[in-house]
Amino acid sequence: MYYSELKPHDIANGVGVRVSLFVSGCEHACPGCFNPQAWQFNYGKPFTEETTQEVLQLLRPAHIRGLTFLGGEPLHARNRSAVLELMQQVRCALPNRDIWCYTGYVFEQELLPDKNVHPLLAQIDVLVDGRFVQQRKSLNTRFRGSDNQRVLDCKASLNAGRAVEFFP
Numbered sequence: 001m002y003y004s005e006l007k008p009h010d011i012a013n014g015v016g017v018r019v020s021l022f023v024s025g026c027e028h029a030c031p032g033c034f035n036p037q038a039w040q041f042n043y044g045k046p047f048t049e050e051t052t053q054e055v056l057q058l059l060r061p062a063h064i065r066g067l068t069f070l071g072g073e074p075l076h077a078r079n080r081s082a083v084l085e086l087m088q089q090v091r092c093a094l095p096n097r098d099i100w101c102y103t104g105y106v107f108e109q110e111l112l113p114d115k116n117v118h119p120l121l122a123q124i125d126v127l128v129d130g131r132f133v134q135q136r137k138s139l140n141t142r143f144r145g146s147d148n149q150r151v152l153d154c155k156a157s158l159n160a161g162r163a164v165e166f167f168p
Contacts, residue, residue: 001023001024001025001046001047001078001079001081001082001083002023002024002025002041002042002043002044002045002046002047003021003022003023003024003044003045003047003051003072004022004023004024004035004037004038004043004044004072005020005021005022005044006019006020006021006022006051006054006055006058007019007020007021007022008058010068012143013068013070013100013102013143014065014066014068014098014100014126014143015065015098015126015168016064016065016066017063017064017065018064018065018066018067018068018100019055019058019059019064019066019067019068020067020068020069020070021055021067021068021069021070021074021086022035022038022044022070022071022072023038023047023069023070023071023072023073023074023079023083024038024040024041024042024043024044024071024072025038025039025040025041025043025071025072025073025076025078025079026038026039026071026072026073026076026104027039027073027076028073028104028131030104030131030132030133030134031134032132032134032137033132034132034145035070035071035072038071038072039072041078043072047082047086052085052086052089055067055086055090056089056090056093056094059090059093059094059097060094064097065097065098066097066098066099066100066125067090067097067098067099067100068099068100068101068102069083069099069100069101069102070101070102071102071103071104073103073104073105074101074102074103075101075103075105075111075117075120077116080116080117080120083120084119084120084123087099087120087123087124088123091123098125098126099123099124099125099126100124100125100126100127100128101120101124101126101127101128101154102128103127103128103129104129104130104131104132105129105130106129106130107127107129107150107152107157107163108162108163111129112157112158112161118158121154121157121158122155122158124154124155125153125154125155126151126152126153126154126166127151127152127154127157128143128144128149128150128151128152129149129150129152129163130146130148130149130150131148131149132145132146132149133146133148134146136148142168143168150163150165151165151166151168152164152165152166153165153166
């Protein structure tokens with residue numbers, strides 16, 4: 001897996017001060033995407049064990065609320081194993097940190113039916129789903145780029161077998 005950016009202090013992509021990892025590789029190619037350079041799977045830097053250690057170190061300070069995965073597409077099949085491994089290491093080392101994930105996939109249509117993605121969904125606290133739609137772009141939607149996207153309680157959604165909104 002490659003990544004385009006690692007932000008040590010992000011307040012835009014989830015509740016509280018967060019560490020954000022922008023994973024490379026996306027096939028959605030949403031018009032108006034804020035990060036089109038990350039569509040290429042080999043864009044940026046290789047994600048290595050050293051990167052994992054850096055992420056864990058950045059998450060340690062008490063003021064850091066959690067880790068956010070963005071893209072590119074963190075839940076693309078080519079990124080899943082590396083993303084899952086990092087999520088599991090964060091859960092083990094820092095169980096009090098939450099995990100957010102942005103995805104262009106829609107929970108009920110593309111993620112819930114795909115059992116291969118369930119191990120990742122089980123690690124995610126908050127999932128922002130749906131492709132960015134330029135015609136529906138809104139500056140009034142908290143944690144979303146367009147108003148078709150949803151902020152979901154991922155664990156509750158998995159348990160219910162349907163999307164359950166998250167209200168911070």
